[in-house]
Each structure stands twice: as C-alpha cells, then as structure tokens.
Amino acid sequence: HFAVADELxxxxxxxYTRKQQYETFSQIKDQISERVMSSSxxxxxxxxxxxxxxxxxxNSAASIFYPQYHMDMVRPGVSIYGLSPRSVPCDPKLxxxxxxxxxxxxxxxxxxxxxxxxxSISYGRVFKTPTHRDMVVGLVPVGYGDGYHRLNAKKGYVxxxxxxxxxxxxxxxxxxxxxxxxCGPNVxxxxxxTIIGKQGNEEITAxxxxxxxxxxxxxxxxxxxxxxxxxxxxxx
Numbered sequence: 001h002f003a004v005a006d007e008l009x010x011x012x013x014x015x016y017t018r019k020q021q022y023e024t025f026s027q028i029k030d031q032i033s034e035r036v037m038s039s040s041x042x043x044x045x046x047x048x049x050x051x052x053x054x055x056x057x058x059n060s061a062a063s064i065f066y067p068q069y070h071m072d073m074v075r076p077g078v079s080i081y082g083l084s085p086r087s088v089p090c091d092p093k094l095x096x097x098x099x100x101x102x103x104x105x106x107x108x109x110x111x112x113x114x115x116x117x118x119x120s121i122s123y124g125r126v127f128k129t130p131t132h133r134d135m136v137v138g139l140v141p142v143g144y145g146d147g148y149h150r151l152n153a154k155k156g157y158v159x160x161x162x163x164x165x166x167x168x169x170x171x172x173x174x175x176x177x178x179x180x181x182x183c184g185p186n187v188x189x190x191x192x193x194t195i196i197g198k199q200g201n202e203e204i205t206a207x208x209x210x211x212x213x214x215x216x217x218x219x220x221x222x223x224x225x226x227x228x229x230x231x232x233x234x235x236x
Contacts, residue, residue, distance in 0.1 A: 006061035006086045008093065022057065022069050029055045029071070060085035064097065083206055083217045101205065103221060104197030105228070108190050109160065111139040112180065121177050122169030136180040137168060140193050145173040147223035148195065151213035158193050161186075162200025165193075196220070 002021055004013040032053065055071045060079035062069050078085050082101040084094055114136050115121070119129045121137065129135040140158065142148050150171045157164040158178055165178040180187050196204055206217040 002057070002059055002062050005059060005066060008065060008086075017062075017066070022066075025057050065093065078218050078221070081206070081217075081221055083221070087207075087216060089207075101197075103206070105195040105224065106197065107140050107142045107193045107195060109138040109180075109187070109193060110141045110175070110189065112187060112189055113137055113139075120169075122172065124170055127169035136183075136187070138165065138178050138180045138183075138187070138191075138193075139175055140178060140195075141175050142193075142195065142228070143172045143174045143176060145225070146228045147225040148176070149213045149215075149223065152209060155212040156209070157204060158195050159197075159199035159202050159204060160191055160193055162202055164202060 002017055005017050007013045036053075054073055056073040056075055057071060058066065058069050058074040058076075060076040063074040063076045064079065064085070079099060081103050082099045083103075084091060084099060086094070114134050115129050116134055117129055118131050119135070121127045121129070129137075138160065144150050148171060153167045153169065153171045153176065156167040158167070159165070160178065160180060160183040163183045165180055165183050168177040168179050170176075178193075192199070194204065196206055196209060206220045210217050210220050
C-alpha cells in the first residue's frame with residue numbers, strides 16, 4: 001500500500017513512493033519471476049507458471065499520478081466512486097480526469113411538524129428552536145445505525161426541495177431532525193431528502209460531509225452500512 005502517493009507537494013514523499021516502496025516491491029517481483037523461470041522444469045511450463053502471477057501495487061492515487069507503476073493491473077478504490085484520492089480543493093492535477101461522483105445517498109421526510117418557540121429537539125436538549133418564532137422541523141429516518149456519523153450534526157445540512165436544511169440537535173441511531181424553515185411553504189412528508197448528492201442547483205459532496213466530522217471522503221463512503229438499500233442505476 002502506497003503511503004503518500006496522493007501527496008505530491010513534497011519531493012521527499014515522491015522519493016519515498018519511488019525508492020522505499022515501488023523499487024523495493026519491484027525487486028521482490030523480479031526475484032519471484034527469476035526463481036520460477038530458472039526452475040529445472042521445461043521452459044514452456046515455466047512461462048505458464050509465471051503467467052499465473054499478477055503483480056500490482058497501484059491504488060487510486062498511483063493509478064492516476066504514477067502510470068509507470070501500473071505493472072499487470074491496478075486496484076483503484078475511492079476513484080471508482082468518482083471521488084478524489086487527494087484532499088485538495090479544486091485540484092489542478094485532477095482537472096483533466098474530470099472525475100464525476102456517482103454515489104448519492106438519499107432518504108425522505110418521514111414527518112413534518114411545526115414546533116413552538118423554545119422547544120427542545122433530540123437527545124441532550126443541545127438544540128432549541130428560536131425564542132421568537134415557531135420552527136418547521138422534518139424527521140429524516142437515517143442515523144448512525146446507517147453509518148451517518150453523529151459528528152455531522154454540528155455543521156451538517158441535507159437538501160430538501162433544492163434548499164439546504166440544517167441538522168437540528170444530535171443525530172440519533174435511526175433518525176435526525178432538520179430545520180425546514182427555508183425549504184418552501186409546500187414541504188411535506190415523503191419529500192426527497194438528499195444527504196449526499198445533487199438536488200436542484202445545490203450539491204452536498206462526500207468531501208463536504210467529511211469536513212463536518214473532520215475525516216476524509218474514504219471514511220464517509222465506507223461507513224455506509226448495509227441497512228441502507230443500494231440502488232444501482234445504469235444509463236447510456
């Protein structure tokens with residue numbers, strides 16, 4: 001596993017990827033190949049034996065930035081989602097690739113309710129509605145039991161009717177609440193909630209969700225648990 005193939009700003013990291021990792025792995029590859037090929041068995045059988053081996057070391061970052069290291073195959077991970085292997089906003093090194101996120105995470109409003117001013121929401125009563133007005137609140141049936149982290153609550157949003165709806169209070173195991181004040185007068189039960197992805201002119205990326213809980217896009221995607229149904233959409 002390359003440790004810093006995604007970190008291209010420091011020459012020391014680039015040398016480490018080349019010398020300590022790739023060249024060491026290549027030496028092992030050559031030793032294995034030579035041992036098989038130098039066997040006393042027939043050469044034709046040796047070639048067949050050698051062809052059974054596949055050598056590969058390139059993760060998403062190396063697949064993109066070190067094409068000379070591809071060997072027999074590559075094993076991209078996060079880039080299969082169309083996500084960047086580098087935590088660099090507007091990364092010029094990835095512009096030509098035009099990675100496009102393919103993952104959306106969606107739910108719906110299971111309940112819509114107008115709460116009076118000063119009402120407490122969720123565990124710990126860490127959130128209260130404004131003291132000067134009522135608040136329209138929606139319940140989203142997703143929680144940390146689905147892999148949506150509690151840390152997202154402090155800064156997090158979802159999209160409802162093309163508008164950003166901030167999370168209200170702590171995220172529960174199976175649900176969380178959002179402020180629907182700015183989501184239009186016609187918001188109602190079963191309206192789509194976009195947790196990751198696009199809705200109208202707005203978008204919430206995996207990188208943005210990662211920033212709320214101070215982690216990386218890899219953890220956001222791999223945290224999504226099996227309880228959330230998968231829907232695979234094919235388009236020409």
